[in-house]
Amino acid sequence: xxxxxxxxxxxxxxxxxxxxxxxxxxxxxxxxxxxxxxxxxxxxxxxxxxxxxxxxxxxxxxxxxxxxxxxxxxxxxxxxxxxxxxxxxxxxxxxxxxxxxxxxxxxxxxxxxxxxxxxxxxxxxxxxxxxxxxxxxxxxxxxxxxxxxxxxxxxxxxxxxxxxxxxxxxxxxxxxxxxxxxxxxxxxxxxxxxxxxxxxxxxxxxxxxxxxxxxxxxxxxxxxxxxxxxxxxxxxxxxxxxxxxxxxxxxxxxxxxxxxxxxxxxxxxxxxxxxxxxxxxxxxxxxxxxxxxxxxxxxxxxxxxxxxxxxxxxxxxxxxxxx
Numbered sequence: 165x166x167x168x169x170x171x172x173x174x175x176x177x178x179x180x181x182x183x184x185x186x187x188x189x190x191x192x193x194x195x196x197x198x199x200x201x202x203x204x205x206x207x208x209x210x211x212x213x214x215x216x217x218x219x220x221x222x223x224x225x226x227x228x229x230x231x232x233x234x235x236x237x238x239x240x241x242x243x244x245x246x247x248x249x250x251x252x253x254x255x256x257x258x259x260x261x262x263x264x265x266x267x268x269x270x271x272x273x274x275x276x277x278x279x280x281x282x283x284x285x286x287x288x289x290x291x292x293x294x295x296x297x298x299x300x301x302x303x304x305x306x307x308x309x310x311x312x313x314x315x316x317x318x319x320x321x322x323x324x325x326x327x328x329x330x331x332x333x334x335x336x337x338x339x340x341x342x343x344x345x346x347x348x349x350x351x352x353x354x355x356x357x358x359x360x361x362x363x364x365x366x367x368x369x370x371x372x373x374x375x376x377x378x379x380x381x382x383x384x385x386x387x388x389x390x391x392x393x394x395x396x397x398x399x400x401x402x403x404x405x406x407x408x409x410x411x412x413x414x415x416x417x418x419x420x421x422x423x424x425x426x427x428x429x430x431x432x433x434x435x436x437x438x439x440x441x442x443x444x445x446x447x448x449x450x451x452x453x454x455x456x457x458x459x460x461x462x463x464x465x466x467x468x469x470x471x472x473x474x475x476x477x478x479x480x481x482x483x484x485x486x487x
Contacts, residue, residue: 196225207233
């Protein structure tokens with residue numbers, strides 16, 4: 165079997181049918197032969213799992229796995245362990261894939277390609293016009309290091325189809341128990357890849373909706389971003405070659421900037437103190453900003469460096485001026 169589509173299921177009774185039907189109704193791709201669909205019920209309390217199972221009962225090639233609630237990362241890891249496909253595509257259950265996308269994707273999954281990078285469409289639940297996004301579409305095959313030199317790739321997990329053997333050989337798993345898991349996972353997966361190729365059409369519809377974890381403020385997000393930044397810096401020191409480190413640290417600048425912004429936005433004394441301490445214990449944070457593609461973040465990095473590395477205080481001044 166060429167492909168396993170892994171779909172975590174939790175609290176999505178409004179969306180799961182559309183998601184599953186988009187994966188089933190694919191021309192020139194045979195469900196149960198060319199690909200399978202693995203739904204992982206992550207202990208959902210609504211009717212999502214019931215709806216998924218009712219659809220699975222009508223189609224060969226769809227399985228539903230039940231587990232206690234462990235979060236998105238745990239559900240994806242469970243699906244990965246059960247996958248029979250040579251490649252894995254993580255599809256979120258409130259999103260849906262484009263008609264005909266598998267007919268275009270499946271033939272590209274060959275010759276030991278580690279990653280097939282996809283293009284996507286932003287779809288807005290509030291009715292705003294959708295927007296096609298093609299971040300990068302070079303022709304040919306590239307190593308992860310070459311992609312790093314070109315500026316890197318978008319980190320959401322659904323934007324990549326990944327080779328199962330490559331994931332297993334490198335022990336790649338999603339980190340359980342955190343938000344922003346894709347920011348921690350994908351930069352590592354990208355960098356060590358020997359062969360990355362690109363799709364040439366829109367394959368994924370990425371729903372933007374209010375009330376999701378990523379659109380609301382929770383203190384846990386700040387502490388999880390600390391974990392992400394710490395792990396990426398650790399990976400950088402252990403695995404990223406010196407020649408590629410400046411460009412690779414762009415992957416760290418995003419979560420670091422979000423962490424600082426959310427900490428100041430929280431106005432919580434304990435959160436602010438913990439964030440200040442984290443930055444103090446990670447002097448590479450200044451270096452990360454000096455390497456950022458953002459002119460503003462680069463300026464903050466260099467100003468902080470001149471002022472003795474006090475990035476937390478310098479960012480605080482910027483926050484007060486802008487917000």
